[in-house]
Amino acid sequence: MKYRSLCAIILAACAVFVLAGAARADIVAYYSFDTDFLDGSSSNNDLTIATGTPTITTTAGEYKYGGGGLDIDSTTSTKEYLSLTNPITFSTHDAWSVAFWARRRPGTDDKSGMILGNPANRQDFIWLSNNPSQVQGLRFRSTGNQNANFGGFPDDGQFHHWAVIADGAGNVAAYRDDVPQGSVPMSTSSAFKITSVAHAYSSTTQSMDGQIDELYIYDTAIDAATVHSLYMPELVTPGDANGNGYVDDTDLAIMLGNWEKDPAIISTWELGNFTEGSLGDTDVDDSDLAVLLGNWTGPPPPAGAAVPEPATLSLLTLGGLAVMRRRRRGM
Numbered sequence: 001m002k003y004r005s006l007c008a009i010i011l012a013a014c015a016v017f018v019l020a021g022a023a024r025a026d027i028v029a030y031y032s033f034d035t036d037f038l039d040g041s042s043s044n045n046d047l048t049i050a051t052g053t054p055t056i057t058t059t060a061g062e063y064k065y066g067g068g069g070l071d072i073d074s075t076t077s078t079k080e081y082l083s084l085t086n087p088i089t090f091s092t093h094d095a096w097s098v099a100f101w102a103r104r105r106p107g108t109d110d111k112s113g114m115i116l117g118n119p120a121n122r123q124d125f126i127w128l129s130n131n132p133s134q135v136q137g138l139r140f141r142s143t144g145n146q147n148a149n150f151g152g153f154p155d156d157g158q159f160h161h162w163a164v165i166a167d168g169a170g171n172v173a174a175y176r177d178d179v180p181q182g183s184v185p186m187s188t189s190s191a192f193k194i195t196s197v198a199h200a201y202s203s204t205t206q207s208m209d210g211q212i213d214e215l216y217i218y219d220t221a222i223d224a225a226t227v228h229s230l231y232m233p234e235l236v237t238p239g240d241a242n243g244n245g246y247v248d249d250t251d252l253a254i255m256l257g258n259w260e261k262d263p264a265i266i267s268t269w270e271l272g273n274f275t276e277g278s279l280g281d282t283d284v285d286d287s288d289l290a291v292l293l294g295n296w297t298g299p300p301p302p303a304g305a306a307v308p309e310p311a312t313l314s315l316l317t318l319g320g321l322a323v324m325r326r327r328r329r330g331m
Helices: 002-017 224-231 249-257 286-294 311-330
Strands: 027-031 047-051 055-057 069-073 081-090 096-104 114-117 125-131 135-141 147-151 160-166 171-176 179-185 192-197 209-218
Touching: 027 081, 096 114, 096 125, 114 209, 125 160, 135 160, 135 171, 147 171, 147 179, 160 224, 171 224, 192 209, 249 286
Parallel strands: none
Antiparallel strands: 027 209, 047 081, 055 069, 069 209, 081 192, 096 160, 096 209, 114 125, 114 192, 125 135, 135 147, 160 171, 171 179
C-alpha cells in the first residue's frame, strides 16, 4: 500500500509536467440555446424548426445557463419541435450519453416532457414524465422498444439536470442533479436514434411543454466527473476537490490523502473521488488521478510572477519513477 501511494505521487508529478492526461469525451452535438438553435460542436448539426414556433427565451427562471434556453409550447392537441440536420444513430453495441437541463412548464399535463428522439415511431425517446401510472421522472426507450425507468420524482416545476448514459454493453444509467440513479440492463439493446428535439413519439400527447437548456450528445459513456462538470459548469472543474476554481497541488494532496482508503468508506468528489458513481466506484484510485491530471491548471500565479520551468522537476520525477519500478521488480 505504501508503495502504491508513493508511486501514485511520483506518477502524478510526472504526468502533470510531461503532458499526460485523461481522454476527453467526444461531443457529437451541443446546443446551448443561448441565442439560437445552432450546434456548438464541430459537427455543425444545427437544429431547424419542424413545426410550430419554438423560441429562445431569455426570461429569468426559464433558462439555466448562458442567458437563454429553448422554450417549447406544446399541448395535447398541438406540438412544436426541432429537427436535426443529420440524424444521430447509435447501434446495439455503441456507447453514448445525453445530458441536459429541463423544466416542465408548471401546470402542464402529466405526459408532456419529451426531450429528444425519433417522432417517426413510438420507440427512441428520452421523456420526462409525470404520469404516476408509468413513471414520475425519466424514461428512456430504445430502438428495440425496451424501457429504462428512473422514477420517484414528482414534477415540481423546477429545472433539473439529467444525464442518460449507455455503456455499450447493454446497460443504461442515469444521473439526476449529479446523483446516480442506478443502472438498468437492457435485454435487447440500448440502440437509440435521434432525429428531433422536444418531440419523439408518433402522437401529440407526449411532446414537450417547457424549457430545455445545455443539451449535450456524446458518442461515449461519460463518467461521473463529466456529469459533475455539466451540472456545475461555472463552479467546478473536474479534479478541483476544494472548489476554488483551480486544479493544483492542494487538490492532489486531498486526493492522495484519501488514496484507496477502506472500501467501506464511500469517498466523495470533495475527497478526491472524481469518478464518484461510475460503475460502483467508491474509492480514490488511478481513474481519479487521470481526471485530476487531465484538468491540471496549477495555482494562480502571484501578480507579476513568472511561471517556473518544469523541466527539472519532470526529470526528477521520471528518475524517481524508474527507481520505484526497479525496486518493485526486485520484491
